[in-house]
Amino acid sequence: MTTVLDGKKTADALMTDLKNTVTTLKAQGVTPALAVILVGDDPASAIYVRNKHRRAESLGIRSLQIQLPKTTTQAELLGRIADLNADSAIDGILVQLPLPAGIDEQAVIQSISPEKDVDGFHPINVGRLWTNLPGVVASTPYGIMALLAYYQIDVSGMNAVIVGRSNIVGRPMAALLLNHDATVTMTHSRTKALAEKTRAADLLVVATGRPEMITADMVKPGAIVIDVGMDRNAAGKLVGDVDYAGVAPVAGAITPVPGGVGPMTIASLMIQTVAIAKRRVHEQQ
Structure with missing residues (x-):
């Protein structure tokens, strides 16, 4: 008999445990926070962002949806990312890909703080993965x-x-x-x-x-x-x-x-956001 690897069932089981972790973190004064930036109006990207937002809210994770127009310049986008990098209350930053023409995807990825790069795309996190060191993973x-x-x-x-x-x-x-x-x-x-x-x-x-x-x-x-x-x-x-x-x-x-x-992709995004927030608890102690 073939085993069907049910991602929805697995994600739901993992999220039950994660919700308890979020509750514990909140009791310690830290609310995990994920900021997702969507540039433009790509329908598929909008669906992905909405699904991430719903999952985050269901877990008690603070979810920031930042919708920017298609006309946003690279400099404007990098400015928004810099603000989020500097915000100590934000644990994870994700820029939904693909980006509109005229914006350098690699420049955007590299502008995200490696510690908040919850997608795991920053070259530092990629390097840590390939050298088998702890870090955020795609x-x-x-x-x-x-x-x-x-x-x-x-x-x-x-x-x-x-x-x-x-x-x-x-x-x-x-x-x-x-x-x-x-x-x-x-x-x-x-x-x-x-x-x-x-x-x-x-x-x-x-x-x-x-x-x-x-x-x-x-x-x-x-x-x-x-x-x-x-x-x-x-x-x-x-x-x-x-x-x-x-x-x-x-x-x-x-x-x-x-x-x-x-479902596992979104679940892992939440798991890694919470893992980053846990580090914030230790820093405050």
């Missing part, structure tokens, strides 16, 4: 590791194959898996004989943005399949990067779309 890979841990899946010694090399998922995922003693193979759009690589995977993580590109013949029987994709197929149906109907009977465990990795 939310989606962090969430995937939390999901595997919830289902008591130990990746140590596994052959892990990642399809996709983005800075948001693929690269930090590789670092996390290496730090947990997996043997990691990175693949991408230029990889030759991709199916040969994926069929060797005990753990397959797919983050390409290509609807249902991973088919049953590309998956090792019994493999754990993590689908990070959120796409629309030709019929307009919401699907992942994995052909779920075909792959699920082959896999030993698989994440659904929706309800798999997505």
Whole structure:
């Protein structure tokens, strides 16, 4: 029987414990606070921000939604980030990507204080991850590791194959898996004989943005399949990067779309915001 790795159920369970932690922090005089900046009016980004805000409020985390017009200049955006960096009551800062044309994404990411960079994209946090030092980690890979841990899946010694090399998922995922003693193979759009690589995977993580590109013949029987994709197929149906109907009977465990990795991404964002707030408690003592 294939195990469905239920991200919604897992996130809800983790958030129950986290809510208790938030309550304890408030009793100690610290309210965890997350500031999310949205520039422009991208509909998908607006949905992501709204979902983060709802989850934060449900936990008792102070949630600041900062909506800026599409005409905002890079200098204006950097000014708002500087203000948040200087605000001791703000624990986490997140700038929703993508940004409008004309704004340098890397300049924005690097302007966020590494200590408040709750997305884990700042080069200092990326460096800490790759050198296996404590720090903030990109939310989606962090969430995937939390999901595997919830289902008591130990990746140590596994052959892990990642399809996709983005800075948001693929690269930090590789670092996390290496730090947990997996043997990691990175693949991408230029990889030759991709199916040969994926069929060797005990753990397959797919983050390409290509609807249902991973088919049953590309998956090792019994493999754990993590689908990070959120796409629309030709019929307009919401699907992942994995052909779920075909792959699920082959896999030993698989994440659904929706309800798999997505809820874990937001959960991990909340967990790391609260972790930063905990440090604030220690600083005040």
